[in-house]
Amino acid sequence: MNTRERCMNLLHYRAADRMPAVHFGYWSELLDEWAEQGHISKELAVSARGDGSAGQRELDRILGWDCNWATTVRPRHHLFPTFEKKTLEVLPDGSHRVQSANGVIERIKPGITSIPSEDDYLLKDREAFETLFKPKMQFTPERIDLEYLKKFNETRDQTIPIGLHVGSILGKIRDITTVMGMSYLLYDEDEALFADIVDTYAEMQYKCAEAALETGAKFDFAHYWEDICFKNGPLLSPTVFDELCAKHYKKRNELCHKYGIDIISLDCDGVTEALIPTWLENGVNVLFPIEVGTWGDQFAPARKKYGEQLLGVGGMDKTAFRKDKAAVDAEIERMKRLASMGGFIPCPDHRMMPGSKFELVQYYAEEIKKIRI
Secondary structure (H helix, E strand, O other), X not given: OOHHHHHHHHHOOOOOOOOOOEEOOEOHHHHHHHHHOOOOOHHHHHHOOOOOOHHHHHHHHHHOOOEEOOOEEOOOOOOOOOOOOEEEEEOOOOOEEEXXXXXXXXXXXXXXXXXXXXXXXXXXXXXHHHHHHHHHHOOOHHHOXXXXXXXXXXHOOOOOOOEEEEEOOOHHHHHHHHHHHHHHHHHHHOHHHHHHHHHHHHHHHXXXXXXXXXXXXXXXXXXXXXXXXXXXXXXXXXXHHHHHHHHHHHHHHHHHHHOOOOOXXXXXXXXXXXXXXXXXXXXXXXXXXXXXXXXXXXXXXXXXXXXXHOEEEEEEOHHHHHOOHHHHHHHHHHHHHHHOOOOEEEEEOOOEOOOOOHHHHHHHHHHHOOOOO
């Protein structure tokens, strides 16, 4: 039984010979650390940065991982063409005010690794949407690598699960408007405009998925990226989220079902509980990566509430890799308990971060394979 078969069997409540060792990638800074410590070469530290890349597969082999769940085929879902990235101002403290590819003005301090501060944004009104953004939200054939997809079934790695990335209903809009801009548009300025933005972007992404699937390429799952929650819950009212987004999840997931894809996962940071009904009712059935954060396990209570229709990939507290073997053992025991419910594959909750110890990651990857369901 290979990794692809194990993952698909477990998420369909079928037997597998063992648990697959699944992860969600690495911070670039961690790869650099491991190279400096002599665990891997500098060349591998560079080539292993991309999800599903040949370099990452080689590092996975060294560490003992079976696959990265985030190995997906990604059409160009972003603004296309993007805005020009350019420095607008250099401030006295050395930080730069930079216009991003999304048309957001960010403050970046060289040498500091973090999410940039957002100073301003271009998508503030109907005129900006119609003239600057809407043309970049249209479907064009250049968004899809048709020749690659036509050969995909013959050239893909048959031993690991590979998904079709179907985009983001609201998370990418949040990237473009910023959280503050999204909030102003939704609650103070122009709800109709915001709905038009969501609908326009969603239609483009639907056409990307449709064009990809029409090539005949076969995928093991579909995958969304959202990131529309934080440590206390959603960044907007769940009711408003449902009104804006439910129809687009339903339409896109029905398309996936038409082409035989019944495993549909979604990546959203933070506390997601309030949005799970919208996702489940409209075809999303896998939570990934099930962030543990400061609030502890989210999967067990969600499974108790929603039943076996809710599947999971994730839930392992990756901070254990910065600690010791006892901390990793505790996580493995917790993963055993979650895995025993079925329909669940353990995976570190987000990318492994700087400070993660190479030998502890190796140990976890080996031990997780010993779980039997």
